[in-house]
Amino acid sequence: MLSILPLGCYGSDLEEKKCISMRLSPATIIDAGAILSNMSSAELLKVKHILITHAHFDHIKDLPTLADFMLSYGMHTFTIHTTRTIADQIRQYVFNDLIWPDFTNLPKKGTPTVAFEYFEYGQPFVVDDMDILPIPVNHVVESVGFIIRQDGVSLGYSGDTGPCDRFVEAVNNEKNLQLLCWETSFPNRLEVIAKNSKHLTPRGLESELARVSPQVPVWVFHMKPSMIDEIEKELSEIKTKKPIRFMRQKRPIVVG
Ligand SMILES: [Zn+2]
Ligand SMILES: [Zn+2]
Numbered sequence: 001m002l003s004i005l006p007l008g009c010y011g012s013d014l015e016e017k018k019c020i021s022m023r024l025s026p027a028t029i030i031d032a033g034a035i036l037s038n039m040s041s042a043e044l045l046k047v048k049h050i051l052i053t054h055a056h057f058d059h060i061k062d063l064p065t066l067a068d069f070m071l072s073y074g075m076h077t078f079t080i081h082t083t084r085t086i087a088d089q090i091r092q093y094v095f096n097d098l099i100w101p102d103f104t105n106l107p108k109k110g111t112p113t114v115a116f117e118y119f120e121y122g123q124p125f126v127v128d129d130m131d132i133l134p135i136p137v138n139h140v141v142e143s144v145g146f147i148i149r150q151d152g153v154s155l156g157y158s159g160d161t162g163p164c165d166r167f168v169e170a171v172n173n174e175k176n177l178q179l180l181c182w183e184t185s186f187p188n189r190l191e192v193i194a195k196n197s198k199h200l201t202p203r204g205l206e207s208e209l210a211r212v213s214p215q216v217p218v219w220v221f222h223m224k225p226s227m228i229d230e231i232e233k234e235l236s237e238i239k240t241k242k243p244i245r246f247m248r249q250k251r252p253i254v255v256g
Contacts, residue, residue, distance in 0.1 A: 002130070002150040002255040004181065006221065008034025009247040011185050011199075012058055014225035018249065019058035022157070022181075024148065028128040030157065035062040036069065038249070044069055045076055049127050052082040053159035054143035055089040063114075064094060067103040071113045079115045081127060083134070085142050087116045124149075135170045137161035139198045147174055153256035158182045160222060162198035168211045177214045178255045181247070183222035187230040202234035209240045221247040 007029070008018030019033025027048040029035060036044070044066070053059055063080070070076040080087065095102045095114065103114040119125050121144075124133045133147040138161045145159040145167045156171040158164070160183055171177055185199035194201045199222070200208065209218065218240075223231045235244050247253070 002148065002153055002155065002178075003252050004155070004219075004255070005252045006247050006249050007038040009221040009249055010225040010228075011183075011222045012225055016249075017225040017228075019061055020053075020222060021062070024130060025128050028130065030146070031059040032062040032066060033058045033060070034249075036065050037062075041069075041073070045073065048078055050078060050080050051127070051132070051146070052080055052086055052090070053145070054139060054141055055086050055093070056141065056160065059160070060090060060094065063090065064100040067095070067100075067114050071103065071106060075107060075111075075113070077113050077115060079117050081117050081119055081125075081132075083121070083142065083144065084118045086144075087118060089141075091116075133170070135167055137167050138164040145170070147171070147177075149176075151256065152176055153178045155255050156180045156182075160185075160199065162195065162200060163204060163208060168208060172211075172213050174214070177216055179216050179253070180212070180218045180242075181221055181253075182208070182218050184220045184231060184235060185222050185224055187227055188234055190227075202231060202238050205235070206238040206240060209238075209242055212242070215241055217243040217245055219245045219247045219253055 005023040007021040010017040020031045021034040022030040026046040030051045104112045119134050121136050124131050131149040135145045137143050137145040137159050143159050146157045153176050184205045186194040186201050188201045188203050191201050
């Protein structure tokens with residue numbers, strides 16, 4: 001059964017609100033913004049696959065400490081699934097033997113703690129019985145959205161993005177779409193920041209949803225945690241027939 005458990009669903013850390021990590025199953029998580037802070041050691045040892053949408057800090061924050069945990073706990077391993085470009089960014093700027101050890105060569109060459117697998121846009125791949133279609137979205141760095149399918153149903157996950165024709169087109173083409181997870185980062189008054197950083201405001205989400213045909217619930221995430229009340233108030237006033245829902249940490253969303 002397809003589901004999402006938000007371990008962290010905000011665009012930064014503040015008090016109990018954490019950066020982005022969405023658990024799809026015990027073994028598979030989208031992004032690494034809040035893995036260690038919200039999972040027990042026993043749960044962490046079940047993690048096998050991390051899908052990385054892009055290399056911004058709020059999405060990769062826990063990769064170094066997860067690698068350290070996996071190695072020190074007894075040589076468990078996990079695989080990062082992303083594009084080759086994003087993988088190169090993570091290798092060059094994180095696992096570079098300067099900021100953090102190169103866990104692709106630890107405990108030794110040939111037996112890595114962290115492995116990379118590359119996906120290609122528009123080409124579905126299978127992880128943990130889920131069929132995953134990566135879509136390039138519109139962010140200041142290379143960034144990925146997903147259509148995730150399992151047991152005949154699917155969901156669309158925007159990742160970090162400004163207005164994005166390709167994501168809208170992908171969800172409009174999806175036959176058994178049940179729900180959407182869509183970012184909205186800033187309130188309307190910060191539209192200039194949203195535009196320059198390629199994120200959405202409630203008004204921006206309203207425009208995107210006007211182009212989306214399936215009348216499915218839209219779960220909003222990636223709000224900046226210091227401005228949640230303001231963003232949610234504005235979201236409650238947007239004109240759309242789709243139910244707007246606010247993602248909350250540790251509250252599972254079941255699809256279908
Ligand atoms: Zn982000
Ligand atoms: Zn980002």
